[in-house]
């Protein structure tokens with residue numbers, strides 16, 4: 001047999017809203033005006049929270065914080081496509097997903113202020129705790145999907161992670177297993193171009209991240225991550241496919257981390273101000289405002305009102321965070337296991353006694 | 358002599374070893390252009406270039422695994438794991454390979470590798486950024502475990518670690534990175550591996566502590582006739598120095614920030630029980646963190662042994 005090509009592949013990219021805010025109507029998902037307004041309000045809420053978190057960190061009122069600025073559309077757009085019965089397996093830079101699904105802002109503040117109780121997901125939400133160890137949560141999403149399939153439950157499981165996570169073994173092992181068992185899982189990568197100081201090309205020699213899915217036997221698409229409609233549509237298609245037994249999908253969302261990696265980082269050490277400025281131009285909120293304004297859904301007055309409402313919500317969350325009683329030392333023993341061992345009992349009640357009341 | 362903090366001392370050790378020997382290469386996440394998230398490798402990228410300061414993808418297993426390969430080929434790699442809490446996915450490479458290749462090949466292939474990692478608590482960082490699981494590594498033959506407690510020893514120990522023919526896990530207490538400045542000579546000096554240091558002489562009680570706990574112990578023993586021993590290398594441990602001291606003082610307090618159960622203190626206590634029990638006037642006591650996960654900022658200081666808790670324990674032991 002002569003040498004011949006036995007496999008080729010194509011990677012599709014999706015954008016609905018261009019940078020000037022013009023939408024490709026043929027691709028627009030069915031969204032009411034109220035839906036669009038709600039997306040806008042969630043984007044603004046996420047940004048308002050983010051800006052406040054940075055300010056609080058500088059004042060020493062919360063700890064290290066990873067800003068989401070510039071990535072809000074990936075988070076809000078994808079989460080808007082989820083049902084309450086779906087499951088979310090986040091990493092640590094998806095606060096917009098949390099807020100879209102109704103995670104209380106004050107809880108999130110408490111977590112970043114160094115209080116574990118901030119990660120107690122409300123009972124109506126299927127969101128796993130924030131995962132700090134990059135990429136290691138990806139197999140959990142695969143396992144949840146496996147269990148849902150076993151139970152014949154029509155749910156989709158969504159894992160979020162960054163471009164850096166695609167270099168971890170757990171990413172590859174998780175993807176492979178999702179492909180082998182054709183599981184109802186959707187992998188969403190916020191490709192924000194950087195993993196701390198490492199640019200995407202230091203992370204992979206692949207032309208796209210999306211194409212990595214192909215090697216594992218399922219679809220990978222690339223979407224403009226600063227286009228809330230494209231992200232929403234790609235996610236909606238993928239979760240519907242998952243819920244109806246069509247198997248996994250990988251969605252690579254092209255976006256940009258406009259701020260520092262975290263409040264401990266100084267991004268000016270490794271990237272140019274020109275690059276950052278160019279991406280600021282592609283701001284997802286600005287883009288949606290332009291679109292809405294073209295449809296008569298946005299004007300300065302409405303924009304200001306949305307901002308005021310978001311600011312009020314954030315103010316209240318800060319108040320709630322700061323008026324929450326600090327954890328008792330005994331708290332650290334509470335959730336290690338269902339029951340304490342003999343030595344832990346002693347450590348808790350003799351070595352770390354509760355404060356006298 | 359320049360006054361350096363631990364970050365600068367480690368940086369100087371790396372720079373001098375790289376100048377001296379072109380087999381020394383550094384690899385890890387953000388170690389190059391960014392100079393490391395703690396700035397430990399600051400300036401080295403400009404001096405030695407991308408070939409020797411390798412900014413890797415986010416792949417702990419491949420960082421250590423590739424470093425094993427480099428070492429086998431004759432280089433002297435220094436791999437950085439950004440925080441100790443992220444070393445777990447590299448365990449396979451450390452335990453199944455770095456630690457065993459010499460043995461597996463009957464010394465035909467060796468792994469002169471250093472794995473550096475910031476470790477320890479008290480810096481109010483996110484989850485998994487404050488681990489101290491040094492005992493895991495001490496359980497495995499074939500790897501050395503080294504923990505400096507200040508700038509001077511950090512430089513000398515790292516030089517020894519790089520020159521050591523076998524894999525060395527080098528754990529840098531983050532809380533001390535910028536806390537202490539000391540005179541650190543430029544140029545050659547090595548602090549040997551496997552040799553403890555008597556930091557303070559005394560005759561009534563021996564206190565052994567490493568890493569960031571040493572700083573607290575030194576405050577806690579003020580006013581006591583205490584001998585303080587800093588092992589510097591946990592594995593292989595300098596038993597002779599410790600046992601000689603305990604036979605002299607008859608009392609031993611062990612302080613570590615790792616969780617109590619299965620911490621390296623257990624190994625020390627068991628060895629003293631076996632080798633020196635007849636010299637003891639008081640029970641051997643461990644001051645350690647409780648058997649829970651390292652809490653976040655709001656509770657971490659309740660978790661870590663405090664100066665007061667250490668002093669209280671020394672006081673108790675002195676009553677015997």
Ligand SMILES: Cc1ncc(C[n+]2csc(CCOP(=O)(O)OP(=O)(O)O)c2C)c(N)n1
Nearest residue numbers: 093132133134162163164165194195196443
């Ligand atoms: C396993 C692991 N290694 C290293 C780190 C330190 N670290 C935290 S975030 C990060 C970069 C992550 O990049 P990416 O996956 O692109 O996510 P982004 O931060 O851009 O959202 C690194 C190296 C970590 N948290 N976990």
Ligand SMILES: [Mg+2]
Nearest residue numbers: 162163194195
């Ligand atoms: Mg990234």
